[in-house]
Amino acid sequence: MTLGLGLDSDSGDGGEELPGGPSRELPPGWAWATLKELCDVNPRAFDDDPGDDDFISQVPMASVEAETGRIDASNHVRYGDLKKKSLTRFQENDVLFAKITPCMENGKIAVARGLLDGRALGSTEFHVLRSCGAVLPEYLMHYLLQRDVRVNAEQNMSGAVGQRRVPRPYLESLEIPVPPLPEQRRIVGEIEQQISHIEAGETAIASAIEQQLPLRESLLDHYVLGLAQERDADSLKSLNERQGKKIDYRSIIPLPRGWSWRIAQDACTLITSGSTPQSPLMYADSGEIPFLKVYNISKRGFVDFSIRPTFVDKETHEGSLKKSRVAPGDVLTNIVGPPLGKSAVVPNEYPAWNINQAIVAFRAGPDISPAWLRYVLQAPYVIGLLTKTARATAGQFNIALSTCRELPIPVPPRDVQEDLCSALAKSLAEFDSQHASVEALVRQSAGLRAALLHAAFTGALVPQNPADEPASALLDRIRAARLTAKAAPRKRAPRKPRPAPPGQGELPE
Template identity: 50%
Template sequence: MTTDSGTVPEPGGSGAEVDVTGGLPAGWVRATLGELGVEVQPGFASGKHNRDGTGILHLRPMNVTRNGMLDTLDARYVVDDSDRRVERGDVLFNNTNSPALVGKTAWVDSVEPLAFSNHMTRLRGPEGLDGKFLAAQLHHMWSTGYFKSILNNHVNQASVSRKALLDTVIVVPPLAEQHRIVAKLDDLLAHVEAGEAAVEAASEKQQPLMDSILDRCILGLRHESSNESLADIQARSSKKINYRTLRALPVGWVWRVAQDVCSSIVCGSTPQASLMHADAGEIPFLKVYNISKRGFIDFTVRPTFVDRGTHEKNLKRSKVLPGDVLTNIVGPPLGKTAVVPVDHSEWNINQAIVAFRAGPDISPEWLRFVLQSPYVIGLLTRTARATAGQFNIALSTCRELPIPVPPRNVQDALCEELEISAEQLAGLHENVRSLNGEALELRNALMHAAFTGTLVPQDPDDEPASVLLDRIRAQRAFGAKPDRRKRAPRKTSPAAPQTSGRPVPAGTQEALPL
């Protein structure tokens, strides 16, 4: 509680004291959530969710975005008769999640009451504390790492205790200024989010553009086609691939079966766990997660090694060399493709990956682009068999995969063209990443300005926030609870809002699978 000297306890219950007004604009104070009389209410667990709208929408950690908004596009419902609900004006705090995500906070803007899980905490402030201002400040504290510094770590997750939350110190301007800050943030962040949406739209077009370029080059779509290109392969048979449905290629090109143009097509195997070593070793051992969606090997992700003896004996059939083209045959997703880099002279692969090595009729570069072509890799992935939610492609089918083969000089010219396109799109990708970083910096700068008193001007006629604290102290002295904001009468049959507040940019929100 605020003392007569104008100080509040440090968060965490240390007993140290903090100056209530020191360094703050006129009329502002510092106070803990507990001192402000903020009501803290956890939700309830439910293992019986449904997506058909039966019951009431049940908010979970994934419904609070990294931008501090409610997103209920992935709505789950529960049948529940309790009165544990969040309503418009409440603040929803994510109390349990992975350590990086504990503390995400959103203001609730739902016409109807909604249920919420036990991994969420409902906060209701007193009259004089704007819920939207509180939510924005707590979310900013999450984004700058405050909650990560006070959480409790558990197995595979972390949490913030009720006491630590109530001991959290926030700044409180006069109520009229809180309203001005919230309105200004809404206006400025709407512009930021419009820019983010434009960047996201540009980013989403990159891969389809590269896919289109790949197919145009790999299939020779800019040239007149000839049925002669189909004659040889249509005389062959395959158990899984119908060669008679292939597109005709330009004059001088032919379809060939992969095993006829590749000197080697092998899949890997997985040794005993005791023969694999994390982080360091002699021979790098690739797994599916090391093949990135953008078409390169990323060995920084959980690197695994095997020793030379295991490589030469147990795994001798799955050795791969720089320039070999890898495709995963177990998924989802299927068909991630990348070239073995030159970082090591030899590598090895697990059983979920197939390695193609170019023969004399095709260049390794051409084989790489062929196996990245959506048309060609699609012929392979459509043969997948599903078993217990997992898709598998047979090694024998990989050997029967049709490969378009133009003359070598045409291969070289098209590979050069594709390299230039890939470099240009990689540059665009880096520009998009840079713009995303700038947007994050701008968000943080706006939030910093909001909670240090520089976003909007102060008005000396505003009632100081210290009056709010005095009123709460007086109410507590008489044993009364702080005045709560007035809430709309409760309704039944809640409808799920898709989003709350400003538009939410597209993207999956990481959270516990609750």
């Protein structure tokens, strides 16, 4: 994937670093200016107030796309119904900057476009930037969308964890490089043309990812259920003799001849869920006993303890967390989702491990290999049996430990398990290799965006024109106009006559 300008994903690593880089040198005609000099920050009113019966766009935070600068302004409400609520007012061409975590870090920044009658009410978590004429809204939006800018803003957030916000004074003091207006137009035009090419590539990548996942899932079901072989009703014999409280065994499909369905608590020697100790008993990065959380279990079936590693001490492991101890060879799966089906075999990197409350551990009995059990717990058919029993709260699935103990597990002979695991591992490795290639394209796409924006705001994207009026001249005029407006006496609105108190009006003639 190329931009057509000789840019590549590494070009953002050299040259000037903006913002906050070591060099303040700018191309000819450019100037530094703060957002307070360039914009009205959080103006409280419209240029033209609508009437109470006029309809107006409503733009909540969810209506702003991440990273794209696009908004959905299709929801319209009567102004009089909402004007007394503490919603943010903005209008066409204002720049919206999400100030709360994680929306700001995700790049929910946009130019307000397509508003009904040019006005909108939106989330109180927007900062609104209204250009005073020296900076184009689109130029400002693309500058703020840079990851370096957002990382710097994140470092200056204030407030409690989970509710941190970018303070207005920080945003007002943020300096940006300002080219002449004609050059800004050339820069914005080139950015938007190149981003259209990048987005076309990203659409193709997303399509590839969407096609890969169903194929991988169908492959797991194909091997785990033996779908290529003839069905045998005798494989259901053990289920016919049991009645599940959570799972309907009558709906289970037959398996091939020689296979059988086994209830998990019969096929495993241990099935246990984890628990979580108090925060002071958990240690980051180093300790005695590794403590696994769901994010340490990869969707591809392995434990990744490099992600925010957490430890507990041996006393806690043997004491309050005694029931959640696991060992190498145990098979883990998450019981809180989505997504469900994150299953992995505990590695022998440490002799003992512990798990949190969102994970269940299965210790395979003599008839099942851990590798086979891991694939079973990843198979969509088996995950579907669990999902049907899940309690859903705010879009989150929660699987009970008792359900895991009732889970039917397909069990072929051990030699068949080994052959199928070997074949499945080879096939999945091919899928994972393809997926890794797609992920590399995703990273390249992000690098191309960064390189494009870096070139744009260091003067390397489009040529300068010496005939363009320098940005400093326009900025000087705007500063002078603001000083004049500030010095002019404010006109007071005529005082409204007070109504006469009851009983003190004019006497009748």
